[in-house]
Amino acid sequence: MNFSERYADLGWHYKPCTPLHALRVNTLLIEEKKLLEKLKKKNIILEKAEHTKYGHFIQKTPFPLSSTLEYLKGYFFLQDAATQKAVELLNPHAQDLVLDMCSSPGGKTTHLAQLMQNKGVIVALELKRERMIALKNNLERCQIRNSLVYNINSKDAPSLGILFDKILLDAPCSGNFTQEKDWFQKRNLEGIQRNASLQRELLASAFHCLKNEGELVYSTCSLEPEENEENCAWFQKEFPVKMLSFERIWPDKTTGFFMAKFKKTGKINDHP
Amino acid sequence: MIENFIRQFTKKKIVDQKDLLVLHEKCFFVNERLKKTMEIIAKKTSQEPIYAGLYLGKQKGYTFFPSVSLLEIIKPFVHDVIVVNDEVAFLFICGRDIFSQGILKKRGTCAENTLVFVEDKENNLLGFGKRVHPITSKKEVVTNIFDVGDFLRREKD
Numbered sequence: 001m002n003f004s005e006r007y008a009d010l011g012w013h014y015k016p017c018t019p020l021h022a023l024r025v026n027t028l029l030i031e032e033k034k035l036l037e038k039l040k041k042k043n044i045i046l047e048k049a050e051h052t053k054y055g056h057f058i059q060k061t062p063f064p065l066s067s068t069l070e071y072l073k074g075y076f077f078l079q080d081a082a083t084q085k086a087v088e089l090l091n092p093h094a095q096d097l098v099l100d101m102c103s104s105p106g107g108k109t110t111h112l113a114q115l116m117q118n119k120g121v122i123v124a125l126e127l128k129r130e131r132m133i134a135l136k137n138n139l140e141r142c143q144i145r146n147s148l149v150y151n152i153n154s155k156d157a158p159s160l161g162i163l164f165d166k167i168l169l170d171a172p173c174s175g176n177f178t179q180e181k182d183w184f185q186k187r188n189l190e191g192i193q194r195n196a197s198l199q200r201e202l203l204a205s206a207f208h209c210l211k212n213e214g215e216l217v218y219s220t221c222s223l224e225p226e227e228n229e230e231n232c233a234w235f236q237k238e239f240p241v242k243m244l245s246f247e248r249i250w251p252d253k254t255t256g257f258f259m260a261k262f263k264k265t266g267k268i269n270d271h272p
Numbered sequence: 273m274i275e276n277f278i279r280q281f282t283k284k285k286i287v288d289q290k291d292l293l294v295l296h297e298k299c300f301f302v303n304e305r306l307k308k309t310m311e312i313i314a315k316k317t318s319q320e321p322i323y324a325g326l327y328l329g330k331q332k333g334y335t336f337f338p339s340v341s342l343l344e345i346i347k348p349f350v351h352d353v354i355v356v357n358d359e360v361a362f363l364f365i366c367g368r369d370i371f372s373q374g375i376l377k378k379r380g381t382c383a384e385n386t387l388v389f390v391e392d393k394e395n396n397l398l399g400f401g402k403r404v405h406p407i408t409s410k411k412e413v414v415t416n417i418f419d420v421g422d423f424l425r426r427e428k429d
Contacts, residue, residue, distance in 0.1 A: 066424065067424070069361070069362075069365060069392070069396060069398075069420065072340075072365065072420040072421060072423055072424060073340070073396065073420060074340075097309070120305075121305055121306060121309050123309065123313070132322060132323075135323075136322070136323045136327075137423060137426065139323060139327070140327045140339055140340075140341070140423070141340075141423055143326065143340070143341045143344070144326070145301070145303075145325055145326040146306070146325070147323070147324075147325070148306060148309060148310060148313070148321040148323070148324050148325075149321055149322045149323035149324070150313070150319055150321055150322065151319075151322050152317070152319060156317075159316060159317055160312075160313050160316055160317060161312055161313070161315065161316035161317075162309070162312055162313070
């Protein structure tokens with residue numbers, strides 16, 4: 001399977017690249033300016049990540065940032081700059097009831113809490129128990145107060161009996177070549193289609209637990225159209241939702257990423 | 273258990289029993305809205321959360337292991353504090369004890385055999401320990417009981 005030809009069809013010419021590491025300032029615990037000063041004193045060189053509220057690329061660091069006191073105290077989260085945009089696109093507010101469907105390791109959950117000023121409620125679901133350790137550690141480190149974490153399959157989210165104001169579905173996906181060695185050799189169309197099918201099940205679940213007029217952000221770090229544009233088209237065809245915006249980010253300084261925002265416009269019975 | 277732990281540092285009532293939730297020996301601070309959401313989910317799924325609200329610490333037998341969040345809540349009410357230099361701050365968050373050379377100052381009495389908070393020169397909380405030997409001693413002055421590096425060591429487990 002020729003992936004680069006597929007990407008060319010979508011308007012991007014494949015080039016090998018290594019995204020820059022990035023961090024997000026946790027403004028729940030420290031002012032951005034103060035943290036930047038502290039890191040500068042430690043000879044850590046950062047560059048503001050454009051189009052993110054609190055993201056910075058790590059240009060140079062003399063030691064691993066995860067060994068700093070500032071990291072241990074939860075002043076920042078190591079998180080790719082592109083992925084930060086999904087939470088900003090959802091734009092949760094302080095009083096919202098938010099569902100985070102695939103929450104580990106907690107980068108986006110802690111980011112949601114940050115934008116919600118640690119108020120409102122986040123229900124964070126994670127299927128895999130072993131992935132919950134990192135999630136719990138990160139919630140603790142960032143001193144998150146407004147989250148409930150459940151070991152529940154997101155496909156079963158409608159069984160929670162709650163309609164949410166906003167939902168983040170950062171779906172399990174095929175990933176992309178910047179995240180894994182020999183990615184091209186390990187992936188094929190069959191696997192991509194299998195993931196796309198799972199993502200559709202999750203989108204359907206998300207629809208059923210979203211309030212009318214509620215908003216959903218669907219994101220993946222896959223570059224494959226089956227997992228992105230084609231799933232969005234399917235979602236709009238099958239459910240009464242309106243796509244408000246979408247963005248595809250090709251790998252460069254950040255990893256590759258796709259996100260789309262939907263609004264629920266009615267019940268499934270209203271849909272033609 | 274959590275009250276006993278807090279009482280070692282301050283007599284002030286810091287947490288209200290009605291806001292506490294204990295899940296598998298772990299203690300959380302949970303507000304009303306979280307509680308209501310939990311109730312709805314429990315009714316529908318019979319499931320309780322794995323993690324809820326603000327994590328305050330873990331009860332293990334007769335010992336309570338606090339979280340950094342709980343220590344930060346207690347911090348404004350703690351009188352006995354040892355302030356250390358950068359080098360010792362780094363060693364302390366790696367789990368080491370404190371010797372007199374690295375101590376910049378102490379606040380409060382910091383009497384022998386009492387628990388003291390440890391801070392760096394910028395007043396960042398690093399953890400707490402037990403004052404064991406006099407500041408003039410060549411032996412360890414504060415033994416490390418808990419430090420913020422615990423998180424990193426736990427993550428590697």
